[in-house]
Amino acid sequence: METSLEAENKVLKKRISELEAQLAGHSDRPLVTSQKSHPPPNIVSKGEVKLSLEEYKRYGRQMILPEIGIEGQMSLKQSRVLIVGAGGLGCPAAAYLAGAGVGTLGIIDHDTVENSNLHRQIIHSTSRVGMMKVVSAVTYLRDLNPHPNYVPHIEPLTTENSLRIMAEYDLVLDCTDHPAIRYLINDVAVIMGVPIVSASALRTDGQLVVLNNPPGVGPCYRCIWPRPPPAESVVGCGEGGILGPVVGLMGVMQAIEAIKIITKNPVRDIGRTEMTLFAAYGASPFRSLKMRGRKEGCVSCGSPERAEKITRESIEDGRMDYVAFCGGRVGVQVLHEGERVSVAEYQEVVDSGVDHLLLDVRDETQFGICQLAGSLNIPYAEFEALKYEDSEAEEIKSKFRDQPKDRPVYVICRLGNDSQIVARQLKEAGVFPDDRVFDIKGGIVEWARSGVAGEFPEY
Amino acid sequence: MGEQQDPSPNGIYSKPVSLNIEFSGGLEMLFSNQRSHHIQMPAKGPSKQPVNIGFLVRHLCENLMKDKRKDLFVLEDRIRPGILVLINDADWELEGEEEYLIQDGDTILFVSTLHGG
Numbered sequence: 001m002e003t004s005l006e007a008e009n010k011v012l013k014k015r016i017s018e019l020e021a022q023l024a025g026h027s028d029r030p031l032v033t034s035q036k037s038h039p040p041p042n043i044v045s046k047g048e049v050k051l052s053l054e055e056y057k058r059y060g061r062q063m064i065l066p067e068i069g070i071e072g073q074m075s076l077k078q079s080r081v082l083i084v085g086a087g088g089l090g091c092p093a094a095a096y097l098a099g100a101g102v103g104t105l106g107i108i109d110h111d112t113v114e115n116s117n118l119h120r121q122i123i124h125s126t127s128r129v130g131m132m133k134v135v136s137a138v139t140y141l142r143d144l145n146p147h148p149n150y151v152p153h154i155e156p157l158t159t160e161n162s163l164r165i166m167a168e169y170d171l172v173l174d175c176t177d178h179p180a181i182r183y184l185i186n187d188v189a190v191i192m193g194v195p196i197v198s199a200s201a202l203r204t205d206g207q208l209v210v211l212n213n214p215p216g217v218g219p220c221y222r223c224i225w226p227r228p229p230p231a232e233s234v235v236g237c238g239e240g241g242i243l244g245p246v247v248g249l250m251g252v253m254q255a256i257e258a259i260k261i262i263t264k265n266p267v268r269d270i271g272r273t274e275m276t277l278f279a280a281y282g283a284s285p286f287r288s289l290k291m292r293g294r295k296e297g298c299v300s301c302g303s304p305e306r307a308e309k310i311t312r313e314s315i316e317d318g319r320m321d322y323v324a325f326c327g328g329r330v331g332v333q334v335l336h337e338g339e340r341v342s343v344a345e346y347q348e349v350v351d352s353g354v355d356h357l358l359l360d361v362r363d364e365t366q367f368g369i370c371q372l373a374g375s376l377n378i379p380y381a382e383f384e385a386l387k388y389e390d391s392e393a394e395e396i397k398s399k400f401r402d403q404p405k406d407r408p409v410y411v412i413c414r415l416g417n418d419s420q421i422v423a424r425q426l427k428e429a430g431v432f433p434d435d436r437v438f439d440i441k442g443g444i445v446e447w448a449r450s451g452v453a454g455e456f457p458e459y
Numbered sequence: 460m461g462e463q464q465d466p467s468p469n470g471i472y473s474k475p476v477s478l479n480i481e482f483s484g485g486l487e488m489l490f491s492n493q494r495s496h497h498i499q500m501p502a503k504g505p506s507k508q509p510v511n512i513g514f515l516v517r518h519l520c521e522n523l524m525k526d527k528r529k530d531l532f533v534l535e536d537r538i539r540p541g542i543l544v545l546i547n548d549a550d551w552e553l554e555g556e557e558e559y560l561i562q563d564g565d566t567i568l569f570v571s572t573l574h575g576g
Contacts, residue, residue: 085576088575089576176576200576201573202574203485207484224543228541233571234574235485236575237576240575242575279483282494283494384528389527
């Protein structure tokens with residue numbers, strides 16, 4: 001098992017470097033070997049675009065729509081679209097825009113494909129796990145439609161490169177997963193005069209809004225969200241979970257909005273912005289909300305006289321710290337080193353047969369997926385709710401009424417954050433002797449990854 | 460807007476308004492995991508002023524929200540950043556934000572902005 005995985009890993013790594021080399025060399029040539037079935041892409045000369053006979057046929061089913069027509073198809077072929085993030089939103093958006101015949105499709109991402117992505121990131125594949133997402137995406141897209149010019153950007157979007165990169169595009173799709181980068185995309189797109197098709201998804205809900213459209217007329221991200229949410233309220237798909245087709249739907253809707261903007265048909269009410277909410281389990285799943293207009297006082301798209309106005313210079317010289325603006329990444333650190341044990345140290349406790357209590361504070365759904373032998377499950381939420389009660393200590397004590405108090409307690413969660421907080425609460429409530437309550441560093445995920453107890457599912 | 464009837468002499472609880480309160484984007488988890496709530500609320504505040512969204516938010520915190528994590532909904536007495544408020548599906552900014560006077564039958568939607576992708 002181990003050796004075959006290693007061998008596969010080796011082969012894939014070799015393949016990655018081959019592909020990356022190919023990409024760097026000539027980005028407009030198909031990566032895959034099945035070139036024979038497709039004619040070479042048309043050469044687009046400045047100001048004049050032509051469709052090949054193959055393209056007439058390929059795009060025929062959308063060209064016969066009055067909303068598209070030959071003019072719309074030509075607009076698509078002339079358009080240059082940047083997709084930021086080749087994940088759950090970016091994958092379907094990229095596939096539909098490539099299929100529709102967008103002329104230039106840039107994709108920026110610095111992650112590699114993981115198998116936990118594949119339930120939703122549909123243009124990656126099991127055979128491309130470990131490959132750069134951008135390379136994997138372009139591999140798929142070239143096979144889908146060899147005509148567009150695919151531009152791979154294997155790097156994170158940063159304050160240093162964003163102005164240079166976005167200068168090459170007419171439209172940007174925000175398919176990212178954190179507010180910090182959403183603010184960056186917004187500010188740069190406003191400066192560059194580029195509309196933004198923005199979407200997001202979490203659990204079973206999705207949101208979609210077109211911003212800065214037309215540029216300088218419609219509201220921008222900062223008009224609607226002038227202040228970032230508190231960092232602790234930001235939940236990602238890895239943490240909160242995501243239903244694949246929900247995020248897929250939002251990505252597909254981004255492609256629809258992009259096509260509408262590029263083909264300028266039908267003409268929208270200028271400056272009227274709507275936000276679409278999708279709730280898969282809601283009573284009425286789709287909902288359209290009428291949003292505010294552009295704000296004169298906006299620091300991004302508002303009046304240029306404002307002193308705090310965001311400019312090309314303030315981004316380029318690093319004055320804008322987007323991560324700090326959004327409160328940074330939250331990592332819990334409420335215990336000191338002596339109050340924590342590694343998964344290996346906990347395994348020794350198990351092996352030595354010391355009588356102890358293992359408290360698992362994951363929610364019931366996660367506990368149901370996998371759990372360590374003999375663990376007691378009391379979800380974190382129950383402890384959190386008690387934080388605001390005067391009777392916190394008493395209520396926590398009552399949860400452990402039936403437990404012996406003279407043995408050590410180990411607290412585990414999924415990643416090692418919640419478990420620290422609960423360990424701290426247990427200590428403060430004085431349920432067990434203070435020096436015998438420990439948190440297990442890195443949680444269930446670290447337990448699985450380290451393999452201290454053999455095979456254990458990581459989810 | 461809807462005409463107010465004569466205020467009754469005995470004070471504030473005489474004429475309740477019926478409202479649809481909805482939560483989306485994960486906020487429902489703070490409100491008993493229920494996306495839609497029908498509530499009744501007094502039409503006038505303690506000093507007989509018509510109630511506005513600011514009053515409604517305090518009312519929800521005190522009466523509808525069982526979850527103790529109030530700061531996930533309200534920060535420093537205002538709706539926390541990242542939550543959009545929609546009055547009958549229109550951005551509350553188009554309606555006067557916290558000053559909007561609640562009308563009988565209004566649907567007020569609170570949406571937590573999502574960031575995943």
